[in-house]
Amino acid sequence: MIVKSTANVPAEAVTMPGAADVNMQMLLGPADDCPNFAMRKFTVAPGGHTPRHQHNYEHEVLVLRGSGRAFSPAGEKHLAPGDVVFVPANELHQFTNTGSEPFEFICLVPAHVHRPAAQPAANTAGCS
Amino acid sequence: MIVKSTANVPAEAVTMPGAADVNMQMLLGPADDCPNFAMRKFTVAPGGHTPRHQHNYEHEVLVLRGSGRAFSPAGEKHLAPGDVVFVPANELHQFTNTGSEPFEFICLVPAHVHRPAAQPAANTAGCS
Numbered sequence: 001m002i003v004k005s006t007a008n009v010p011a012e013a014v015t016m017p018g019a020a021d022v023n024m025q026m027l028l029g030p031a032d033d034c035p036n037f038a039m040r041k042f043t044v045a046p047g048g049h050t051p052r053h054q055h056n057y058e059h060e061v062l063v064l065r066g067s068g069r070a071f072s073p074a075g076e077k078h079l080a081p082g083d084v085v086f087v088p089a090n091e092l093h094q095f096t097n098t099g100s101e102p103f104e105f106i107c108l109v110p111a112h113v114h115r116p117a118a119q120p121a122a123n124t125a126g127c128s
Numbered sequence: 129m130i131v132k133s134t135a136n137v138p139a140e141a142v143t144m145p146g147a148a149d150v151n152m153q154m155l156l157g158p159a160d161d162c163p164n165f166a167m168r169k170f171t172v173a174p175g176g177h178t179p180r181h182q183h184n185y186e187h188e189v190l191v192l193r194g195s196g197r198a199f200s201p202a203g204e205k206h207l208a209p210g211d212v213v214f215v216p217a218n219e220l221h222q223f224t225n226t227g228s229e230p231f232e233f234i235c236l237v238p239a240h241v242h243r244p245a246a247q248p249a250a251n252t253a254g255c256s
Contacts (some may be wrong), residue, residue, distance in 0.1 A: 001200035001221060002214040003207070006190075027212045028188045034214060036238050037165040039188050060156045060167050062134075062190075062234060072129035079131070084155045086130040086162060093129060106190060108236060110164050 002032050006041060014042075014050070021048025021097075027106070029114050038114050043104050044068065044097040052094035059093070060108045061085035067099030079105075130160050134169060142170075142178070149176025149225075155234070157242050166242050171232050172196065172225040180222035187221070188236045189213035195227030207233075 006027060014022040022044050029038035041064075044050065052071060061084060068079040071094040072087070079085070079095070087093045097103035134155060142150040150172050157166035169192075172178065180199060189212060196207040199222040200215070207213070207223070215221045225231035 001198060001202065001205075001216070001219060002212075003198060003205045004212055005208075006210040006212060027190070028214050032214050033216070034188065035186060035217075037188065037236060039190065039212065039236070058163060060162065060165065060236075062155070062167065064192075070129060070131060074129065077129075077131045080133075082134040084130075084132055084134060084167065086156050086160050088129070088161070089163075091129060108165060108167070108188075 002028070009041075011043065016051050016053075018051030018053060019049070021045035022050055026114070030111065034111055036111050037108050038111050039106055039108050041104065041106050042095075043102050044095065045102060046097055046100050048103075049096040050094055052092065054090055054092045056089050057110050057113055058089050059085065059087040061087070061095075062106050064104040064106065066097060066101050066103035068103040068105075069096045069098050070094070071096070079103075130156070137169075139171065144179050144181075146179030146181060147177070149173035150178055154242070158239065162239055164239050165236050166239050167234055167236050169232065169234050170223075171230050172223065173230060174225055174228050176231075177224040178222055180220065182218055182220045184217050185238050185241055186217050187213065187215040189215070189223075190234050192232040192234065194225060194229050194231035196231040196233070197224045197226050198222070199224070207231075 009025040011023040025041040027039040137153040139151040153169040155167045
């Protein structure tokens with residue numbers, strides 16, 4: 001069993017094109033030998049957003065803090081703490097901070113997304 | 129894209145032997161066509177606990193609220209909001225509320241755990 005505090009997990013800036021003011025923490029992933037899915041925490045600063053993009057794997061999201069907006073081709077939806085989001089594979093999507101405090105959420109993906117050489121490099125740090 | 133509030137997801141009592149005062153909400157799972165993993169929220173009342181058991185799939189846990197304890201054969205660890213836990217497949221484990229308020233956490237499992245007939249019935253509602 002592995003137990004760790006989110007506060008002790010290093011944050012890295014998401015540098016994927018289209019991301020603005022987004023940090024990611026790998027809470028549980030390849031380094032923990034998670035076999036099937038990886039749990040990442042994203043923090044989007046006020047005014048920031050994740051890329052508007054799509055990819056061949058799904059997201060499962062839980063909003064922890066702040067106020068945001070989820071874009072999909074069907075429209076935009078407001079997000080608040082306690083909301084969950086399922087983004088199917090290959091659907092265009094984007095998460096934007098619409099408030100004045102950090103917008104924080106966890107976003108899970110299949111484990112292969114973060115295994116070296118399993119996906120194109122541009123996909124390895126993007127929730128979202 | 130599916131968006132829903134945790135507050136609107138029905139809670140069901142976990143009736144697995146060994147569970148005490150535990151409710152589960154299926155936040156994202158088979159009914160949402162999640163292909164690879166399922167996100168459940170567990171609420172353990174003060175004095176309650178999940179079963180002390182093991183199974184052939186892993187858990188990825190994030191503590192949301194309250195105070196708890198995670199048991200594994202290596203010992204017991206205190207859990208607080210923001211802590212994450214990885215329980216590997218086949219490791220004995222149990223989560224206990226050690227505080228005076230509800231102990232809440234999400235716990236993700238491979239999707240097959242909640243698909244009909246994919247696992248023995250006794251495993252279909254147990255984080256934990």
